[in-house]
Amino acid sequence: MENFQFCISTNVLFGKDQIENLPNIVSSYGKRILLVYGGGSIKRTGIYETIKSLLAQYEIHELGGIAPNPRIENVYEGVRICKQQSIDIILAVGGGSVIDCSKVIAAASCTEIDAWQMIINRMPVSEALPICAIPTIAATGSETDAGAVISNLATNEKRSFFSPNIMPKVAIIDPTYTFSVPAAQTAAGAADILSHLFEQYFVPQSTFMGDLLVESVIKTIIKYTPTAMAEPENYEARAQLLWGSAIADNATLCNGNKLCPFGVHGMEHELSAYYDIIHGVGLAILTPRWMRHVLSDATVERFARFAQNIWDIACSDDKYEMANQGIIATERFFKSIGIPMTLSELGIGCEHFEEMANHAVETEGLLYAYVPLTKNDVITIYKNSL
Amino acid sequence: MENFQFCISTNVLFGKDQIENLPNIVSSYGKRILLVYGGGSIKRTGIYETIKSLLAQYEIHELGGIAPNPRIENVYEGVRICKQQSIDIILAVGGGSVIDCSKVIAAASCTEIDAWQMIINRMPVSEALPICAIPTIAATGSETDAGAVISNLATNEKRSFFSPNIMPKVAIIDPTYTFSVPAAQTAAGAADILSHLFEQYFVPQSTFMGDLLVESVIKTIIKYTPTAMAEPENYEARAQLLWGSAIADNATLCNGNKLCPFGVHGMEHELSAYYDIIHGVGLAILTPRWMRHVLSDATVERFARFAQNIWDIACSDDKYEMANQGIIATERFFKSIGIPMTLSELGIGCEHFEEMANHAVETEGLLYAYVPLTKNDVITIYKNSL
Incomplete structure (x- = not known):
C-alpha cells in the first residue's frame, strides 16, 4: 500500500x-x-x-x-x-x-x-x-x-x-x-466517470480494498446509466450516478493504490483540444482500443479480473480469452448507450495524429502510464479508433 | 437515496x-x-x-x-x-x-x-x-x-x-x-470495525452503491485480520485494516443509506459501562445473538445477501437457511480470531440485565433501530449471550 x-x-x-x-x-x-x-x-x-x-x-x-x-x-x-x-x-x-x-x-x-x-x-x-x-x-x-x-x-x-x-x-x-440532461450527455458523462475509475483500476499496483471499492462504483455506473437515459427523472438512478461521479474522481476509492498517468485521458485531451469534441465521447472511443493495445502477459491478469468482476465473464484458464471478452463487453456497453464509437463518425481524420501524439507523450506523461505509451503507440491507438 | x-x-x-x-x-x-x-x-x-x-x-x-x-x-x-x-x-x-x-x-x-x-x-x-x-x-x-x-x-x-x-x-x-498491537487487541479492533460496517449495512434502506462499498470493506477486514494477527509486522495487512477502520466509521461508504441507531452498539455501551470490558469484544459477542434475534421475514433477504456476498454461502431458495449459515459464519469468524464469545467467559452474569436493558432502550434509541428492540428484546439478547 x-x-x-x-x-x-x-x-x-x-x-x-x-x-x-x-x-x-x-x-x-x-x-x-x-x-x-x-x-x-x-x-x-x-x-x-x-x-x-x-x-x-x-x-x-x-x-x-x-x-x-x-x-x-x-x-x-x-x-x-x-x-x-x-x-x-x-x-x-x-x-x-x-x-x-x-x-x-x-x-x-x-x-x-x-x-x-x-x-x-x-x-x-x-x-x-x-x-x-x-x-x-x-x-x-x-x-x-x-x-x-x-x-x-x-x-x-x-x-x-x-x-x-x-x-x-x-x-x-x-x-x-x-433530470433534464439529454440521453447523449448522460452517456458521455457516464463514460467520463468510468474513465476516472479505470484510471484508478489499471495501475501498476493496487490494494485489495481499493480494487473492490473501484469495482463497486464501476458496477453502479454501468447499472444506472441506461436507467437514467430511459427514465430521465428516475431519482435513484440520477442520484447514484451523481454521487458516484463525486467519489470516482477524488481518490476516495483508490487511496493507497500506486497511481500513474492514464493513457486514455492524455490521448483524449489532444482530441478535444484539436477537435473540441465531448470529453466523455473521446474517452469512450479510445478506451477499448487502448485496452486491446496494452493487453499483454503483463496486464492480462488484470483485464481478466476486470472481465470477471465487472462483466460477469466466466472464469477460465484462458485469461486472454477472458480479457478480450471483457474488452468486447466494454465496447458493447458504450455502443449500447448510444456513443458514436469511431473518430470518423465525429469527422476526425488522421491529419493531426502525428503532432497530437507528440504532444500527448510530451505533456501528458504517457511514458509513465500503466503501460508506457510512445508516440507510435498513440498513433496506432488513434488509427485503430478511426 | x-x-x-x-x-x-x-x-x-x-x-x-x-x-x-x-x-x-x-x-x-x-x-x-x-x-x-x-x-x-x-x-x-x-x-x-x-x-x-x-x-x-x-x-x-x-x-x-x-x-x-x-x-x-x-x-x-x-x-x-x-x-x-x-x-x-x-x-x-x-x-x-x-x-x-x-x-x-x-x-x-x-x-x-x-x-x-x-x-x-x-x-x-x-x-x-x-x-x-x-x-x-x-x-x-x-x-x-x-x-x-x-x-x-x-x-x-x-x-x-x-x-x-x-x-x-x-x-x-x-x-x-x-505492528506492536497484540493479537487479541487486533481482533477486538477488527470486531469494532466490522460492527461499524454492519451498522451501515443492516439499515431500513440502502443504495446499490452503498451496499457494494460496505461489503468491500467488510471483506477487506475479514481477509486481513487473521494475517495481521499471525504476522504482526505485515505492512499491507496493517495498512488495509487501518485505512479500512478510517473509512468504515465516517460515512464515506454509506452516504445515501437511511441510517438508524444500531442495536448492537447501544447494547454494548451498557456492557462496557457496567463491566468495563473491551468494546470490540462486547460487540463481537452480541452480534450473532442480535442477528438471530432480529432474523424474520422482514430481514431475511438482507441476511441472505450478507451470507452470499460476504461468506460465499451458495444462493438457494431457502433464504432462512442462507441467513443462518451467514450468522454461523460470522460467529465462527469471531471465534477463529480468538474472541471469547460468551459473556460468562468475561465474568458477566445476569444481575444487571434489567437495568442495563432499560437504560439502553431509553438512551440509545433502540426503539428506532433497524429492527426496533424493546427492553425484553435486549434482555433476551443479553441472556442468549451468556
Missing part, C-alpha cells in the same frame, strides 16, 4: 432541495457573488430563477456561456469581473467545465499572475476565492476535487491544474438538477 | 514515516502542545521518543494513562491543563479512547461549560482546540470522524458526543505504529 495524502474538505449537501441552504452558505462569505454558468440550460430548468430568488438580497454578477472544454478566455473574463467587483464568492452552476473554469478564476483573481501562465507553470495557489459548486450533470466530479482542465484553442493546448486551495468549499448536489 | 450532509475535513497523511511532517503541522497552530496518550505503549514502541525529538523546540505538556472507555475525569484533567497552559494544539496518540478523550477536551477547553454537562445535553461546539490524531490501533476510526464516546463510571453511563468542530484537523496514520 502506497503512502498518500488525502483531504476532501468540501462540505457536501446532497439531495433534493438542498439549494434552500444557499443563502446561509453565501452569507458566511460575503455579499458579492459571481454566478458562473454554461449555455443557459440552468435558465430553462429553473435553477437560475431559484438561485436569483433565494439570493435576492445579494449582489450577483454573471459569467454565462462557459462551453465544454472551457477556454482560457472565459477565465480572463471571470478574473476581470472578480477584481473589478470585489467578488466574495463564486457560485459555479453547471458541468465540469463551469466548475473547472470557476476554480481557475478563483485562484487567478487573488494574484497578479496571468492565468494561463499560472496553469502551464503549475504555480502554487496561496489564496483563492471560495467556490460553491452546484453540478448539473454527473460526469467529472469536479465539485469535490482540487483539479481543473482549461483549453487554449489558440495553441491547441488543454492543460490540467491542481491545488487544494481551489477545491470548492461547498457542493450542493441535487439529483433533480440532472 | 436519502439526503445527506458530508464533510470530512481531516487532512490525512497516511503511511510509513509520515510523522516527519509533524513539526510542520504543529508549527501552523502554535507552540504549546498537549500530548494525550494511553497506558504507555507509545513509550515502548518508540513513538513517544520520536515525537519528543521531532518537537524538541516546542512546549509539550502531557496527559497519559487514558484507559479504554475513557472517563470524564480524564477529560476534566485535560481541560485543566489546556486552560492553565494556554495549549495551542492537542496531539492525540493512541486508540479511539485517547482520540475521543482529546476531542472532548478540545471542545471543553474553549468554554466555561462543564464537560459532562456538555456531553449529556448534546451542546453545540462553537470552538475547539485543533487536534492532530495519531492512531496506534485499527479500530474506531476516531481519527477521521466527528464523534467521541465518554464514560462516567460514577453513574454507569457511556455517552456519545458529536460535533464537526471536534474532528481532528490532521491525522497521521502510520501502519507501522500498529
Whole structure:
C-alpha cells in the first residue's frame, strides 16, 4: 500500500432541495457573488430563477456561456469581473467545465499572475476565492476535487491544474438538477466517470480494498446509466450516478493504490483540444482500443479480473480469452448507450495524429502510464479508433 | 437515496514515516502542545521518543494513562491543563479512547461549560482546540470522524458526543505504529470495525452503491485480520485494516443509506459501562445473538445477501437457511480470531440485565433501530449471550 495524502474538505449537501441552504452558505462569505454558468440550460430548468430568488438580497454578477472544454478566455473574463467587483464568492452552476473554469478564476483573481501562465507553470495557489459548486450533470466530479482542465484553442493546448486551495468549499448536489440532461450527455458523462475509475483500476499496483471499492462504483455506473437515459427523472438512478461521479474522481476509492498517468485521458485531451469534441465521447472511443493495445502477459491478469468482476465473464484458464471478452463487453456497453464509437463518425481524420501524439507523450506523461505509451503507440491507438 | 450532509475535513497523511511532517503541522497552530496518550505503549514502541525529538523546540505538556472507555475525569484533567497552559494544539496518540478523550477536551477547553454537562445535553461546539490524531490501533476510526464516546463510571453511563468542530484537523496514520498491537487487541479492533460496517449495512434502506462499498470493506477486514494477527509486522495487512477502520466509521461508504441507531452498539455501551470490558469484544459477542434475534421475514433477504456476498454461502431458495449459515459464519469468524464469545467467559452474569436493558432502550434509541428492540428484546439478547 502506497503512502498518500488525502483531504476532501468540501462540505457536501446532497439531495433534493438542498439549494434552500444557499443563502446561509453565501452569507458566511460575503455579499458579492459571481454566478458562473454554461449555455443557459440552468435558465430553462429553473435553477437560475431559484438561485436569483433565494439570493435576492445579494449582489450577483454573471459569467454565462462557459462551453465544454472551457477556454482560457472565459477565465480572463471571470478574473476581470472578480477584481473589478470585489467578488466574495463564486457560485459555479453547471458541468465540469463551469466548475473547472470557476476554480481557475478563483485562484487567478487573488494574484497578479496571468492565468494561463499560472496553469502551464503549475504555480502554487496561496489564496483563492471560495467556490460553491452546484453540478448539473454527473460526469467529472469536479465539485469535490482540487483539479481543473482549461483549453487554449489558440495553441491547441488543454492543460490540467491542481491545488487544494481551489477545491470548492461547498457542493450542493441535487439529483433533480440532472433530470433534464439529454440521453447523449448522460452517456458521455457516464463514460467520463468510468474513465476516472479505470484510471484508478489499471495501475501498476493496487490494494485489495481499493480494487473492490473501484469495482463497486464501476458496477453502479454501468447499472444506472441506461436507467437514467430511459427514465430521465428516475431519482435513484440520477442520484447514484451523481454521487458516484463525486467519489470516482477524488481518490476516495483508490487511496493507497500506486497511481500513474492514464493513457486514455492524455490521448483524449489532444482530441478535444484539436477537435473540441465531448470529453466523455473521446474517452469512450479510445478506451477499448487502448485496452486491446496494452493487453499483454503483463496486464492480462488484470483485464481478466476486470472481465470477471465487472462483466460477469466466466472464469477460465484462458485469461486472454477472458480479457478480450471483457474488452468486447466494454465496447458493447458504450455502443449500447448510444456513443458514436469511431473518430470518423465525429469527422476526425488522421491529419493531426502525428503532432497530437507528440504532444500527448510530451505533456501528458504517457511514458509513465500503466503501460508506457510512445508516440507510435498513440498513433496506432488513434488509427485503430478511426 | 436519502439526503445527506458530508464533510470530512481531516487532512490525512497516511503511511510509513509520515510523522516527519509533524513539526510542520504543529508549527501552523502554535507552540504549546498537549500530548494525550494511553497506558504507555507509545513509550515502548518508540513513538513517544520520536515525537519528543521531532518537537524538541516546542512546549509539550502531557496527559497519559487514558484507559479504554475513557472517563470524564480524564477529560476534566485535560481541560485543566489546556486552560492553565494556554495549549495551542492537542496531539492525540493512541486508540479511539485517547482520540475521543482529546476531542472532548478540545471542545471543553474553549468554554466555561462543564464537560459532562456538555456531553449529556448534546451542546453545540462553537470552538475547539485543533487536534492532530495519531492512531496506534485499527479500530474506531476516531481519527477521521466527528464523534467521541465518554464514560462516567460514577453513574454507569457511556455517552456519545458529536460535533464537526471536534474532528481532528490532521491525522497521521502510520501502519507501522500498529505492528506492536497484540493479537487479541487486533481482533477486538477488527470486531469494532466490522460492527461499524454492519451498522451501515443492516439499515431500513440502502443504495446499490452503498451496499457494494460496505461489503468491500467488510471483506477487506475479514481477509486481513487473521494475517495481521499471525504476522504482526505485515505492512499491507496493517495498512488495509487501518485505512479500512478510517473509512468504515465516517460515512464515506454509506452516504445515501437511511441510517438508524444500531442495536448492537447501544447494547454494548451498557456492557462496557457496567463491566468495563473491551468494546470490540462486547460487540463481537452480541452480534450473532442480535442477528438471530432480529432474523424474520422482514430481514431475511438482507441476511441472505450478507451470507452470499460476504461468506460465499451458495444462493438457494431457502433464504432462512442462507441467513443462518451467514450468522454461523460470522460467529465462527469471531471465534477463529480468538474472541471469547460468551459473556460468562468475561465474568458477566445476569444481575444487571434489567437495568442495563432499560437504560439502553431509553438512551440509545433502540426503539428506532433497524429492527426496533424493546427492553425484553435486549434482555433476551443479553441472556442468549451468556
